[in-house]
Amino acid sequence: MRAWRRKALGALGVLLLAGCSSGAPQASSPSAGTPAGLSEVTVQVPDDLGAAPFDEPRKALVPKGWTMSVFARVPKPRLAVWAPDGELLVSVPSTGQVIRVQPTGGGPQLQVLIDGMHQPHGLAFAGSTLYVAESDQIDAFDYVDQKALRPRTVAGNLPDARSPELGGAYAHALKSVAVGPDGAVYFSIGSTGNVSAADRTATPPRATIMRVPPGGGPYAPFATGVRNGTGLAVAPDGAVWTAVNNRDNVEVPDPGPSYGKVVPDYVNDHPPESVAKLTPGRELGWPYCNPDGGPANLRLIRDVQDNPDGTKLDCAALPPIEQSLGAHSAPLGMSFVDGALPEPYAHGALVGVHGSWNRQPPRAPEVSFFPYANGQLGNQQTLVGGFQAADGSRWGRPVDAVVGPDGAVYVTDDAADAIYRVAPPGK
Numbered sequence: 001m002r003a004w005r006r007k008a009l010g011a012l013g014v015l016l017l018a019g020c021s022s023g024a025p026q027a028s029s030p031s032a033g034t035p036a037g038l039s040e041v042t043v044q045v046p047d048d049l050g051a052a053p054f055d056e057p058r059k060a061l062v063p064k065g066w067t068m069s070v071f072a073r074v075p076k077p078r079l080a081v082w083a084p085d086g087e088l089l090v091s092v093p094s095t096g097q098v099i100r101v102q103p104t105g106g107g108p109q110l111q112v113l114i115d116g117m118h119q120p121h122g123l124a125f126a127g128s129t130l131y132v133a134e135s136d137q138i139d140a141f142d143y144v145d146q147k148a149l150r151p152r153t154v155a156g157n158l159p160d161a162r163s164p165e166l167g168g169a170y171a172h173a174l175k176s177v178a179v180g181p182d183g184a185v186y187f188s189i190g191s192t193g194n195v196s197a198a199d200r201t202a203t204p205p206r207a208t209i210m211r212v213p214p215g216g217g218p219y220a221p222f223a224t225g226v227r228n229g230t231g232l233a234v235a236p237d238g239a240v241w242t243a244v245n246n247r248d249n250v251e252v253p254d255p256g257p258s259y260g261k262v263v264p265d266y267v268n269d270h271p272p273e274s275v276a277k278l279t280p281g282r283e284l285g286w287p288y289c290n291p292d293g294g295p296a297n298l299r300l301i302r303d304v305q306d307n308p309d310g311t312k313l314d315c316a317a318l319p320p321i322e323q324s325l326g327a328h329s330a331p332l333g334m335s336f337v338d339g340a341l342p343e344p345y346a347h348g349a350l351v352g353v354h355g356s357w358n359r360q361p362p363r364a365p366e367v368s369f370f371p372y373a374n375g376q377l378g379n380q381q382t383l384v385g386g387f388q389a390a391d392g393s394r395w396g397r398p399v400d401a402v403v404g405p406d407g408a409v410y411v412t413d414d415a416a417d418a419i420y421r422v423a424p425p426g427k
Contacts, residue, residue, distance in 0.1 A: 025128055035382045037063055037344075043420070044069035046107065053395040053416050056267060061385040062422055063345070068384065071421040072101055077412040079176065079250040079333050079400045080419075081123040081130075083143055085403050089130070089184045090412060090419065093119040093174055098132060100146065101419070112416065114141070114148050118160065122176035126183060135160035138187050138212070142264055155212055155219045156187055159192075159202070166192060176232040178240065178335075183214035186240050190228040194248050195287040195306055200224065207244055207286055209278060223278045225313075227286040231275070231334030237375050243331035243351050244274040248358070250290060253304045262302050268359055275323035275351070275370065275377060282319075289315035294324040295379045323370060323377045328356035328363045333400025333412070336372065338405045342424050345383065347370045350401040351411065355388065364388040365397045366409055367422075384411060384422055 034040065045054045049070045060068050077090045077099070088101040088108075098114040114120070114132065115236070122133030131154065132142040138155040141148035163169040172190025179185055191199045191207040199206035209229050211222035223229075223242070231243025244421040252258040271290035276282070285291075288307035291298040298321040302310045324330055333352040337345065348371045355365035366385040371378035378384050387396040397415035401422075404410050408423040 010324060014047065019287050034061060035385065038382060038385065039064045040386065041066070041068055046070065048107075049073050049418075051417075054418075058395055059386055061382065063383065063424070065425040066423060067273065068422045070411060070419055072110060072419040073417055074099055074101075074412075074419060075417050076414040077399065077417070077419055078121055078174070078414060079123055080402050080410060080412050081125055082402060082404055083125065084128055084132070085143075085146065087146065088235055088402075088404065088410060088419075089113060089123055091120045091123055093121050093135075096120065098123065098148070098412055102146075113146075118162075119174055121174040122178075122187065124177045124179050126179040131177045131179060131185060133175040133187055134158075135175060136162070136174045138175070138177055138185065147372060154216065155187065155210065157264070158189060158204070159206060165202075169193070172228040172230075172245075174230065176230050178232045178234050180214075180234055180240065181238045181302070185212040186210065186222060186232060186234075187212075187219075188226070188229040188232055188242070188407070190230070191286070195303075197287055197306060197312075209240070221280040222280060223276075223284060225284040225286045225289070226296075227284075231331045232333040233336055233349065235277075235336050235372065236338045236347075239375060240278045241334065241377075242274075242276055242278060243325070243334045244276065244284065245330055246271045246273050246290065247287060247303075250303065251305045260308075264360070267327075269327050272324035272327050273297070273329045274321045275325065275349075276321050277375075277377075283313075284313060284321070285318055285407070288313035288319060291321045291324060294321075297321070298324055323380070324353070325353065325368065325380055326363055328359040329364075330354035330356060331368075331400075333402075335400070335402045339401055340407055340408070344371065345369055347378055350383065350403075352400045352411070353399040354397050354399060356393065360392075362388065362392045362394075367401045367409070368396050383409070384420075386418070 010197040043058040076094045090099045096117045102109045108290045119135035124131045130141045132139045132385040142150045152296045160173040161310040206223045209223040210219045211221045229242035290302040292301045351368040357364035365387045367383045369381045369383040388394045396413045399412045401411045407427045411420040
């Protein structure tokens with residue numbers, strides 16, 4: 001029996017947040033150039049939440065007239081979801097916890113909802129049922145009276161770094177979860193690394209989005225060739241979308257002296273990160289095909305390292321990728337907005353962009369917004385930025401962004417150990 005199942009899940013222990021990590025990269029102001037419609041603001045910080053990086057003023061970019069404040073300090077918060085009772089739940093894979101953030105007049109109160117899990121990451125609600133994606137299984141709980149009760153396994157035996165055949169090496173063990181309007185459960189299984197064709201034939205196959213049918217049953221691939229679909233969300237029309245971290249160190253595919261070589265200038269902008277609408281059996285190509293072009297309707301071209309003669313997969317026959325972000329943006333959390341924010345942000349997708357880890361110059365972290373209409377996403381816009389200075393240093397890295405019942409956007413940041421409240425005028 002799992003350790004967390006031996007605990008009284010309803011007995012909420014107080015999370016001790018004193019001494020938040022002070023190791024976040026330091027930067028004091030946004031880089032030059034402000035996207036249209038945004039303005040620079042000073043992040044508001046309550047006196048008791050002023051540990052680094054907020055021990056000095058921090059500037060951010062938000063829509064004109066909006067404000068940004070530190071809502072809570074949580075060590076390394078990742079994905080978030082609003083519970084039916086109006087409380088914010090946040091996953092903390094590094095401690096094996098799901099945290100409950102209770103808004104109160106005197107500031108948010110933080111308590112442990114579930115403890116002892118294996119790298120919990122994705123969170124989703126279907127009515128009063130809470131779904132949690134651990135690294136090795138997908139769980140469901142009854143969420144009643146601020147307690148997570150009656151745990152059961154929706155999908156088990158998922159690969160992570162403890163899987164014997166992987167020998168402790170798994171770059172994308174964290175998983176995400178979403179629930180469709182019919183009750184089907186979708187979850188991501190990331191690739192073991194940058195390029196590994198063996199992931200496609202593993203049991204279960206990795207680099208996939210899996211589906212559990214309504215009412216339960218064996219899970220099966222819903223979409224394949226999805227290198228690391230951490231961004232996973234259901235649109236207002238019920239369609240499943242994923243934001244994908246694509247490969248690194250791609251070889252130049254164009255004929256010429258650089259063909260088949262890893263050229264930093266080419267790698268900097270290739271391949272773009274995918275934002276794709278999923279249909280049953282959709283193939284996104286990894287590691288044999290890479291998206292190219294953009295920002296919308298990206299064609300797929302062969303990967304000359306893994307598909308040199310095009311026989312592994314016919315990339316030209318695959319449908320184009322609907323949307324994209326810049327290469328190495330590292331999209332993580334994804335959620336949809338359906339009328340809860342003022343125009344022009346009333347309908348769209350929010351994506352937490354973590355920023356590149358090795359690109360030069362670094363791809364900046366931000367919260368991106370993709371307008372949504374008629375079942376499709378428009379081009380990427382910046383909703384919240386300014387986390388990276390002109391020299392590439394950063395004071396924060398957003399992970400997820402979700403709209404709260406109060407009409408504000410709540411953003412998790414695992415570098416600054418913070419949750420932000422980004423509020424439209426009057427909110």
